[in-house]
Amino acid sequence: MPARATSLGRFVLRVAAWLPLAFLVWYLTGPILAWPIGLLMAAILKLGFADLVARVQQEGHLFTIVSTLKPALATTRELASGVVSVEVNFLLYSFGLPLLAALILAAREAYPLRKLALGYVVLAPLVCWGLIAEFLKRVVFDTAPAVAAQTGFGPLQREVIAFAYQFGSLILPTVAPAVFWILTHRAFVERFTRGDGGAVKRTR
Amino acid sequence: MLRFFLGFLLLQALLFGLELTPWVQQWFVIPWTDTLAAISAGLVKVFDPTVIAEGNVLQSAHNGFAVAIEAGCNGVEATIVLVAAMLAFPAPWKRKLVGLAIGILAVQGLNVVRVISLFYLGQWNFDLFEFAHQYVWQALIMLDVLVVWLLWVRTLPRAAPAPA
Numbered sequence A: 001m002p003a004r005a006t007s008l009g010r011f012v013l014r015v016a017a018w019l020p021l022a023f024l025v026w027y028l029t030g031p032i033l034a035w036p037i038g039l040l041m042a043a044i045l046k047l048g049f050a051d052l053v054a055r056v057q058q059e060g061h062l063f064t065i066v067s068t069l070k071p072a073l074a075t076t077r078e079l080a081s082g083v084v085s086v087e088v089n090f091l092l093y094s095f096g097l098p099l100l101a102a103l104i105l106a107a108r109e110a111y112p113l114r115k116l117a118l119g120y121v122v123l124a125p126l127v128c129w130g131l132i133a134e135f136l137k138r139v140v141f142d143t144a145p146a147v148a149a150q151t152g153f154g155p156l157q158r159e160v161i162a163f164a165y166q167f168g169s170l171i172l173p174t175v176a177p178a179v180f181w182i183l184t185h186r187a188f189v190e191r192f193t194r195g196d197g198g199a200v201k202r203t204r
Numbered sequence B: 001m002l003r004f005f006l007g008f009l010l011l012q013a014l015l016f017g018l019e020l021t022p023w024v025q026q027w028f029v030i031p032w033t034d035t036l037a038a039i040s041a042g043l044v045k046v047f048d049p050t051v052i053a054e055g056n057v058l059q060s061a062h063n064g065f066a067v068a069i070e071a072g073c074n075g076v077e078a079t080i081v082l083v084a085a086m087l088a089f090p091a092p093w094k095r096k097l098v099g100l101a102i103g104i105l106a107v108q109g110l111n112v113v114r115v116i117s118l119f120y121l122g123q124w125n126f127d128l129f130e131f132a133h134q135y136v137w138q139a140l141i142m143l144d145v146l147v148v149w150l151l152w153v154r155t156l157p158r159a160a161p162a163p164a
Helices: A008-028 A030-048 A096-107 A112-141 A145-151 A155-184 A186-194 B002-019 B022-045 B076-088 B093-124 B126-155
Strands: A053-059 A062-067 A085-089 B051-054 B057-060 B066-068
Touching: A008 A030, A008 A096, A008 B126, A030 A053, A030 A062, A030 A112, A062 A112, A085 A112, A096 A112, A096 A155, A096 B126, A112 A145, A112 A155, A155 A186, A155 B002, A155 B076, A155 B126, A186 B126, B002 B022, B002 B076, B022 B051, B022 B057, B022 B076, B022 B093, B057 B093, B066 B093, B076 B093, B076 B126, B093 B126
Parallel strands: none
Antiparallel strands: A053 A062, A062 A085, B051 B057, B057 B066
């Protein structure tokens, strides 16, 4: 394939052009994209927190994690007969997917669909991280003390949950796609950083 | 490349952990967030004198709509990512410091645009505000960090080891 010159400015413009479409597709297909991640999350929860989680339900891009924790009544210290459930939003932790899609498509490198699919597979556990960390944070920090006490988490575990939640919501969703893109487009990035006008040679 | 990424991840986790400590929150994050609100209000007041800033809140005296600048919206996390990426990359210290100064300015500059745009978007359409706030601007700020980092790496002398 012939070499093509592209500037960083042009590349950014192409990313900006792809972003609205990528966000639209991501938003509309949210329930489909969320489904495998819901299965993975349910498996991780069953494996790691079987005593805390009864089941995971999906409705659109929302997951309801039904816990085994009994809610505390406001008027007495007795426990009610129901269980505590937490709703978490898949979109809040997966908005890096449209960014990744726009970066991959704007780079115009070979096999973009393969890279997109691989990106989804790589980012899926990190999205799970965010969803599970939010669930844990909410049952530990946002519930009545009588409910939080049922989790059995000690002070250190609570600190770890707080850090995992902050890291999973503020850092991972944006950084992970950028890191994945750089790793899968090393030659492209190196051509840019050499300052040779970003001449891109397509190879298959 | 591997050494760069390991260094980047380590520095990022370290800086992020530092950011969450009460001392850094009290002496840096909260004052910076309040300053960001004041800068945003100062800029908006040039063409809209009804805007007021109190603490981390930017409010319209005209219709009462207000936005509070919280963690994730103050640009601190994006700055941490940029700092970690520049410090972890093999380059002369002078270049790193110049890159950090200009890069942080670029990231925080776009963040001011984010705050002001969300402030007006929220007054116009709250659903769009939510979408832009929770998803679109987060992605755009990270794109800004990536572009700033790429531009900085491009300015480095060829003698610097490449991340290969």
